[in-house]
Amino acid sequence: MRFDDEDTECEKAVTWSCLRCGKKMKDRRDMARHIEAKHVDTGDGFECRVLDCEYRAKTRLTLANHMRNAHKMRRVEEGILKS
């Protein structure tokens, strides 16, 4: 009855486990952020739609930061986020 001791303990200790790298987190949002930042294949990424800007972000969050910092935009519109 000791075969799956490890697995059982792991599942009790944490709620979410990253399937790609095995990283474990309790907060689902943290995990979503981790996956999006590290593993989500966003294809060509998220392109900044501002004219003359060739910035390309790997994640939506990065793009949001770029919009805020580079273009002084407070919020990225949903339409911009979708590719």
Ligand SMILES: [Zn+2]
């Ligand atoms: Zn991971």
Ligand SMILES: [Zn+2]
């Ligand atoms: Zn830009």
